Amino acid sequence: MSVVGVGTDVLEEARIARLVDSGGSRFLAHWYTAAEVEMCFTSARPSRVAATCFAVKEAALKAIGISFPGPLMWREIEVSLDDAGSVTVRLAGDAAVQATRSGVVRLHASTARTAGWLAAVVVAEG
Template identity: 40%
Template sequence: MIRGLGIDVIEVDRIRRAVRRWGEAFLFRVFTPAELSRGSASAAAAERLAGRFAAKEAVMKALGIGRRGIGWQEIEITVDPMGKPEVRLTGRAAAMADRLGITAWRVAISHTRLVAIAQALAE
C-alpha cells in the first residue's frame, strides 16, 4: 500500500555554490559519511550530491512533513552494489516512518549536468 509520495528537483549549481561557500560544513551537515564516500571526489560529484539532496527532500515530502523536525543526516541515501538507490532512516525520521506504517521505500534519482530529480515512494 502506498503511504506517501514525494518528488524534488534541484539545480546542480545550487549544490556547487553551497560547497564553494560553506565547504565541509555544508557537506557534513547535509550528508552522512557513507553518502560522501561514494564518488564525492569525481568530476560528477556535484551531480551525485544534488541527486542525493533531491532524494532526501523527496523522502521528507513522502513523510508529509517537508523539512520540519527532521535532520538531514536522519535520511541516508546510498546505493546497493548494482547502483540502485536505497533509503536508510534513523532518529525522528525512522520514528515518523514507523508511526505512518512505512516498511519499504522505492527511490529513483536522475540527473544531468544542470538538474537533479528524485522521486520517493513510501510503502
Template identity: 35%
Template sequence: MICGLGTDIVENQRIAAVYQKHGERFLRRIFTAEEIEYALSHINPVPYLAARFAVKEAAVKAMNVKTGMAIGWKDIEVSGKIFGKKDLIFHGAALKRVQELGVARQHLSLSHNDDFSMAVVILEALDTTPDP
C-alpha cells in the same frame, strides 16, 4: 498501499555554489559519511551531492512532515552501489515518522545530468483493511 509520494528537482549549480562557499562544513551538515565518500569518489561530485539532496527533500515530502517535526538532513540516507538499486535508510526522527506511517517498503529513483538532479520517493504501508 502507497502512504507517501515525494518528488524533488535541484539545480546542480545551487549545490555547487553552496559547496564552493562552505566546503566540508556543508557536506558534514547535510550528508552522512557514506554519502560524502560516494560523491567525492567521482571527478565531479556535485551531481551526486545534488541527487542525494533531492532524495532527502523528496523523502520529507513523502513522509508528509508537519510543522514542528524536527527531521534532520542526516536522518535520511541514500545507500547503494555505484550502479544499481539505491536504498533509503532512515535514522532518528525520520525513522520514527516512517514507523508512525507503518511503512513496510520504500522505493527510490534518482537521476542527474550536468544541470539538474531529481528524485522520486514512494513509501508503502501494508494494507491492513480486511477483505470483504
C-alpha cells in the same frame, strides 16, 4: 502493501555545486551523513552526488509526510548510490520513528538527470 506517500524534488545541480564549493566539508557535514560525505569525496563528480542525495532526501521527507525539520533530520535520512544508478534510502532516529508512525515499511527511490537538472521520486510503501 500499499502506497503511503509519494514525494518528488527537482533541483538545479549547479545550486548544490555552489554550496559544495563555498561551504566544502562544513556544508556537507551539516546536511549529509558521514557515508554520504565519503561518497561525495570518492566520486569524480562530488557536486552531482551531493545534489542527488539532497533531492532524494527532500523527496523522502515529502513521501513520509515530514515537514522541513532542519539538518539533524536530514542526517537521519541516508542515501546510497551504486554504480548502476540504483538508489537506496535508509532511515534512522526520529525520521525512522515518524515513518513507522505514518505506516511506512519501505522507501523506493528513483532519480533522473538532464541538462543540469536533477529529479528524485520517492514512494513510501506501507
